[in-house]
Amino acid sequence: MILTSNAFLISLFLLCGLEEMVLSQHGHCAEEQCYVLFQEPKDFTSAEKKCKDTEGRLSTVISKHIDKMLKSIPSGASGSYWLDLHRATADLQNCSSIAVREGRNFTVSWEPCGEQLNGFLCQYSLGGESCDGLKVGAGAQVKYIAYTGYEVRDSKRFPQGTIAVVGKVGSKYPDSKHVCNNKDWIQAPWFCEVLNGGCEHKCDKKTCLCPAGQTLLPNKITCAADPCAKCAHECQRWGDTYACKCRKGYILAPDRKNCVDVNECVAENPCTGEGEECVNTRGGFQCRCKDGFVKEDGVCVDVSICFKCEHLLCNKTNGVYACQCREGHRVSKKNSTKCEMHCTERECPAKCILNKGLSNNITSLDCFCPDGYIRDGADSANSTEMCIDIDECESGTECDHKCENFYGGFRCECNEGFKLHNVHECLPSEEETTEKGNGSSLGPPNPTAAASHPAAVPSYIKTGSVLGITMFLMMCVMLLLFLLHKAFKRCGKFTFSTIKNQNIDIFYLQQVTAETYKKLSFDKQFTSD
Incomplete structure (x- = not known):
């Protein structure tokens, strides 16, 4: 049932303010009337208003019920309290009151209406x-x-x-x-x-x-x-029995009442993503990014390289952070955190540093050019040291077949039926495809390819030498065969003319002694004479 405002006009005031009145508990109800003693210092007008605000009025009678109530007041409640008996007199400057003395005795008295007494008596009708x-x-x-x-x-x-x-x-x-x-x-x-x-x-x-x-x-x-009051977290009941229970991330302590945090990072290490680490928290854990990583779109991305970039420039490409360089420079292939000079024109200003001698105070200008460029002296217009591109194709490159120069480098190309190998060599290709190769080891364009891959003997010399030696040997073999053919042809027609001559002397060897040899020699001499 809903409590109506009209029904509780008295009780809302009295009950909400009961803290003041309960201390004295001065009230009594009987015969359709209730009498309440308020111990609040007020003058007559204020006391009258207070009773009216609570749907009552100042008590107009002194009955046995008031006497019974006043006699129940402890000695500490002695004092004077307003009543509404002034209608019985024509004196409106003094108002009626009741004085309670020790021994619970009370007397009616008249006091100036503007004076503040110890309290007042209100009367309410039960209705x-x-x-x-x-x-x-x-x-x-x-x-x-x-x-x-x-x-x-x-x-x-x-x-x-x-x-x-x-x-x-x-x-x-x-x-x-x-x-x-x-x-x-x-x-x-x-x-x-x-x-x-x-x-x-x-x-x-x-x-x-x-x-x-x-x-x-x-x-x-x-x-x-509560029998579960000693449980640190939760309590489960089964009839008259109970047991403590812990929330997720905790386990029961040996006393079966308190709860101890579970270190998930040690138990199972749930953080397995790239660059993640597990941090234990009360009742759970957190997957955080390691030093050098930042969380982007729910994943940890490595940004440690950004702290090492020479020009302090860093950018993310395809989800990966990489160093960037200022204008006129590019990232070095040898070290991704360093920057090197880079020129996209035939001529570029040199990077010069003024050095001052320590002993003789003589200053010098040290100038540097990008790879593939050479210092070309000062520009006559503004006296700026310039760098000019080196034409590797004109200065003698190592390309077996063709050479294409570009700013800061060169590129080797092969004829049809050959493929590029080791930047500058052209080898026969079984697939009969034409390929192009950059003369740079740093990617196109790169001015340092020829210098970074020198050869002891140019490849074209090697190829020509092999071809020439082969041709020479073939010619020698053919010449030898020709000479042998001629020799056999002549030997087939050769005859000894002395054998055909009947007067030819036939000589033959005969073993003789020394004395016989002397004799023969002497006879021959004699015959000659």
């Missing part, structure tokens, strides 16, 4: 919105507490805002709590704005909440010690 006694089952008892905090024992009707607490005899906790509203009893929890919704601790959206370590009992208003 038609009061509640009858709450009906409960057997074995239960009800305790009624008026909105002022005073327990009502001798009444059969109760004003709005009265709290009825139901409980069994000897029970530690109540079974339920109710509030009187528009003749009906509303069970707690109700609106949090009214007496904290009837909750023992905190109320939130008509729901009672308990502090840490306590749990809400079945009456939905009272909190009690």
Whole structure:
């Protein structure tokens, strides 16, 4: 049932301000009237207004019920309190009050209306919105507490805002709590704005909440010690038994109550991406990029090379960072972090450094040219040292067949049926394809190819030598065959003319002794004579 504003005009004020009144608990209800003693220092006009704001009025009578209430006030409540008895007199400058002295005795007195007394007495009519006694089952008892905090024992009707607490005899906790509203009893929890919704601790959206370590009992208003309160994280229940449970990323400690963090980086190392490393956190882990890597589009990209770039320029191409160079330079093939001079014209200014001697104070100008260029002296127009491209094709290259010069380098080409090998050599190709090769070892264009690949003997000399030697040997063989042919032809027709002559002397060898040889020699001499 919804609590109406009209029904709670009294209780909203009194119940929301009950903290002040509960300390004294000065109230009494009987015979369709309730009397409340407010211990708030006020003058007569302010006290009258306060009673009217709470749908009541200053008490106009002194009844036995007021006497009963005042006698229940402790000695600390002694003082003077405003009443509304001034209508009985024509003196409007002084207003009626009641003075309570030690021994609970009281007397009516008249005080200046502008003076502040210790408090005032308000009177409220139960009217038609009061509640009858709450009906409960057997074995239960009800305790009624008026909105002022005073327990009502001798009444059969109760004003709005009265709290009825139901409980069994000897029970530690109540079974339920109710509030009187528009003749009906509303069970707690109700609106949090009214007496904290009837909750023992905190109320939130008509729901009672308990502090840490306590749990809400079945009456939905009272909190009690939780058997799972010692669990560090969570608790699982099975009837009257329970067990502590840890959240993800934790495991139970040996005491079965506390939870210990799991180091996932050691247990399974879940970070396996390029450039990633695992960092353990409480209850989990994080995959972070290593030093020299940054996260882009969810992956770690290596940027360590950017810290080494000579010209401090770095750019990402196809997902990879690489060094860049300023105008007039390019990245060195030998070292991707270094920059070298680069020229795209036939003539370019040289890079010059002025050096000053340490001993003789003589200055000199050291100038440098890009690879494939040579210093050509100063420009007559602005006295700038210039570099001019070297035409490797005119200066004698090592290309076997053809040579093509470009700024800063050259390129070798092969005739049809040959393919380029080792930058400058042309070898027969089985596929009969024509290929071109750059005379640069640094990629096209590159001015240093010829210098970086020198040959002991030019390849064209090697090829010509082999061809010439082959031809020479073939000619020698043919000449030898020709001479042999001529010789055999002549020997077939050769005859000895002395053999055909009948007068020819035939000589033959005969073994002789020394003496015979002398004799023969002597006879021959004699014959000659």
